[in-house]
Amino acid sequence: MTVMQRVVKPKNPRAKRALVKREPKIIENTKQCLFLHGKKTGEFMRKCIKDIYALKRQDSKLLQSQDQLLPFEDILPVERLAHEHDASLFAYASHSKKRPNNLILGRMFNHHILDLIELGVDNYLGLEDFKNKKITVGNKPCMVFCGTQFEDLVDYKNLKNILIDFFRGVEATDVRLQGFEHALLFTATDDTIYMRSYKILLKKSGTRIPRVELEEIGPCMDLKIRRTKFASDDLKKKACRQPKHLKIGKKKNQSRDVFGTKLGRIHMTKQDLGQLQTRKMKALKKSSAKAKATNNEASTSTAEPMEVSQE
Amino acid sequence: MTVSSASRPSLVSHVADVNNTNMAATEDQLARLSKVKDIITKASQELKSIEVNREIDLEFDVGNLLVTDKNTLDEEAVYDPDTRPAYLQSLARDGIQALMSKVWDLPSHTEDNAVFVTLPKTTTVLPREKPVPKEKALTKWEQFARDKGLTKKKKDKKVWDHILKRWVPRFGMKKVQADKEKNWVKEVPGNVDPYEDMFAKEKELKRERVAKNEYQRLRNIAKSRKLKVPNVGVTGNDLATSKDLGVAMHHSRFATASKGKFQPTLPNEQVPKGLGKKRKHEQITGDGRAEKKRYMEVLKKVEKNELNLSTAVHKQIREENIEADLAKKGGKKQLRRSKAGGRHRTRSDHRASKLGKGIHESRKQKI
Numbered sequence: 266m267t268v269m270q271r272v273v274k275p276k277n278p279r280a281k282r283a284l285v286k287r288e289p290k291i292i293e294n295t296k297q298c299l300f301l302h303g304k305k306t307g308e309f310m311r312k313c314i315k316d317i318y319a320l321k322r323q324d325s326k327l328l329q330s331q332d333q334l335l336p337f338e339d340i341l342p343v344e345r346l347a348h349e350h351d352a353s354l355f356a357y358a359s360h361s362k363k364r365p366n367n368l369i370l371g372r373m374f375n376h377h378i379l380d381l382i383e384l385g386v387d388n389y390l391g392l393e394d395f396k397n398k399k400i401t402v403g404n405k406p407c408m409v410f411c412g413t414q415f416e417d418l419v420d421y422k423n424l425k426n427i428l429i430d431f432f433r434g435v436e437a438t439d440v441r442l443q444g445f446e447h448a449l450l451f452t453a454t455d456d457t458i459y460m461r462s463y464k465i466l467l468k469k470s471g472t473r474i475p476r477v478e479l480e481e482i483g484p485c486m487d488l489k490i491r492r493t494k495f496a497s498d499d500l501k502k503k504a505c506r507q508p509k510h511l512k513i514g515k516k517k518n519q520s521r522d523v524f525g526t527k528l529g530r531i532h533m534t535k536q537d538l539g540q541l542q543t544r545k546m547k548a549l550k551k552s553s554a555k556a557k558a559t560n561n562e563a564s565t566s567t568a569e570p571m572e573v574s575q576e
Numbered sequence: 577m578t579v580s581s582a583s584r585p586s587l588v589s590h591v592a593d594v595n596n597t598n599m600a601a602t603e604d605q606l607a608r609l610s611k612v613k614d615i616i617t618k619a620s621q622e623l624k625s626i627e628v629n630r631e632i633d634l635e636f637d638v639g640n641l642l643v644t645d646k647n648t649l650d651e652e653a654v655y656d657p658d659t660r661p662a663y664l665q666s667l668a669r670d671g672i673q674a675l676m677s678k679v680w681d682l683p684s685h686t687e688d689n690a691v692f693v694t695l696p697k698t699t700t701v702l703p704r705e706k707p708v709p710k711e712k713a714l715t716k717w718e719q720f721a722r723d724k725g726l727t728k729k730k731k732d733k734k735v736w737d738h739i740l741k742r743w744v745p746r747f748g749m750k751k752v753q754a755d756k757e758k759n760w761v762k763e764v765p766g767n768v769d770p771y772e773d774m775f776a777k778e779k780e781l782k783r784e785r786v787a788k789n790e791y792q793r794l795r796n797i798a799k800s801r802k803l804k805v806p807n808v809g810v811t812g813n814d815l816a817t818s819k820d821l822g823v824a825m826h827h828s829r830f831a832t833a834s835k836g837k838f839q840p841t842l843p844n845e846q847v848p849k850g851l852g853k854k855r856k857h858e859q860i861t862g863d864g865r866a867e868k869k870r871y872m873e874v875l876k877k878v879e880k881n882e883l884n885l886s887t888a889v890h891k892q893i894r895e896e897n898i899e900a901d902l903a904k905k906g907g908k909k910q911l912r913r914s915k916a917g918g919r920h921r922t923r924s925d926h927r928a929s930k931l932g933k934g935i936h937e938s939r940k941q942k943i
Contacts, residue, residue: 267712270797289706296705353705375706407641409671412649430702433640439692442684445641445676450668454654461664465672474626474680477673479665504703 287351289375291508295435296372297352298325301343303333303359309389310358310366316391316484317356320447320462323403323434326350334359336369337492340378348376354431364491370427374496374504381494382424387457387487395483400446400464405434407445407465412453421453423495443467448479458488628674638678639698643671713800716792826851898927 268275268284275281286294300318302311318327328346336343336357347355353376357369366386372379392399408429414421432449445465452459464482467475496504518530628634635644645667653663682693714722734743737754744754762774798804826848829836841847858867 289709293705409643411645442691470626479669508708
């Protein structure tokens with residue numbers, strides 16, 4: 266339902282703009298992310314979530330502590346928050362005895378939950394633990410995924426998809442060559458996923474392509490998959506459906522020759538060669554006299570039935 | 577970014593000469609030699625630096641700046657926390673280096689002293705945020721405009737007003753103010769009632785127009801949502817189907833005292849048949865058993881001497897009530913003075929009025 270289809274019209278252009286921003290579009294807005302934490306998270310997880318927020322500064326909001334949320338049990342409060350802030354990604358940090366240093370990543374489709382994954386954070390080193398100059402805010406990161414698990418195991422595959430969605434930022438078309446500053450590495454082993462974050466330094470090499478050197482800036486953490494709740498196949502399919510406008514169909518039956526002229530192909534029905542109009546030869550025509558003669562023969566013969574073939 | 581390659585070979589050849597000639601070199605010369613060697617090895621390393629060789633080729637999604645490395649990891653290097661940072665960094669470095677080679681090969685353009693590269697479309701399938709928007713149904717006007725081939729003409733925001741001699745906005749608050757300025761007086765034409773408030777009339781018309789517009793907007797919304805909206809008797813019939821028009825015409829004919837029987841038709845008007853309530857007439861011919869039955873029932877009712885107890889009781893109660901009322905009001909015939917303002921009503925009149933039949937004709941007050 267577009268803004269124009271609302272029974273109660275927006276009262277001023279500002280309200281209208283806000284509504285237009287939130288409605289479904291063919292080319293969508295950048296996914297907004299919400300960073301949440303419960304009341305009893307502890308300093309460790311709060312630092313962790315603040316650092317990830319710092320990485321993803323541009324399209325995200327860090328909210329103040331919420332009443333205890335349990336996304337795996339009751340997702341409705343999270344959905345409501347996401348709807349209010351028009352966010353389709355969220356990260357929720359919590360800490361309890363049963364699930365220490367818990368980080369839940371989730372994404373939404375149409376303001377309803379699509380995927381949820383719970384990760385445990387170990388060996389955490391924050392941004393302040395790396396004493397060096399950091400990168401500019403809102404930089405689009407280059408992501409590297411290492412390890413065969415990201416291809417083989419379903420959980421890891423989905424996690425890879427979620428991480429790409431989370432960290433990719435704006436869908437950029439033109440990028441400045443000097444603008445590659447941030448690199449994220451995710452390495453998967455049997456039980457953990459190592460997340461590392463680097464600053465890209467482009468050095469001179471013999472050729473026009475520069476040599477890449479990396480410097481770790483943090484945060485750095487080891488993640489363990491705890492619980493997952495992925496979308497069903499048909500919901501996933503529905504969510505991944507792209508509008509027809511974006512699909513580029515192949516143009517068939519058109520080609521260009523060497524000179525640049527446009528050539529087309531037309532497919533015709535099969536010709537009935539019996540009905541071809543050829544030159545009329547009067548001599549070859551079966552004359553009316555001949556036809557009468559054959560008819561007379563047929564009528565005079567009495568007993569025998571005679572086949573008279575029509576021509 | 578490029579370093580002139582001409583300088584490199586000359587440096588190498590110079591060092592080779594030095595090596596061959598001086599066999600018994602002094603200490604500082606040795607030191608210098610080693611230093612130079614270091615520089616050369618470093619330089620030669622840098623020359624090969626942009627190559628990335630892996631067993632399984634890396635996969636790229638350049639649109640997302642994504643590199644996927646499917647090679648098996650050196651498990652020991654990863655698990656040992658001492659070697660882990662260096663090993664992971666090397667993995668990352670290789671991946672990013674390969675990505676940069678891809679990126680630098682993309683078509684570029686320069687703007688504002690910066691070189692920009694156009695990234696290709698992303699290949700990773702990521703779910704959308706919201707569903708694909710449904711195609712909007714065309715409104716009645718848009719359909720008409722498309723059929724007729726009308727194009728949208730760009731209108732200026734301001735219009736020159738030669739009465740006020742200034743530029744006035746086409747719509748909005750300032751336009752209304754300007755109109756007020758212009759129309760401080762209104763001419764009353766000859767065919768209009770002189771006591772009619774022309775300004776109020778104008779306001780009323782404006783209100784009607786606004787209401788009509790709002791109605792049409794809602795109707796467009798209802799149409800797009802496939803809801804039914806009554807068409808007859810609301811505003812004009814510009815949207816009606818022939819059936820709806822027929823119904824409207826029927827209503828306008830039928831809503832007279834004689835149920836449209838004596839309503840004159842317009843030229844070329846066809847009175848729609850089949851509208852209104854249908855009365856089923858019984859058969860004249862055929863067996864009259866049903867008819868006979870009906871009439872016998874009526875006769876029975878008329879002739880019967882049965883006492884319907886409840887009706888008799890109610891009748892009695894009613895009569896008593898009327899008597900009581902009359903007694904209260906002093907309802908005996910007061911020909912001269914009556915509390916009911918000249919109209920004197922008898923017992924029968926009261927009874928009649930209670931039964932809902934009104935006062936007898938002869939007793940009605942005539943103006």
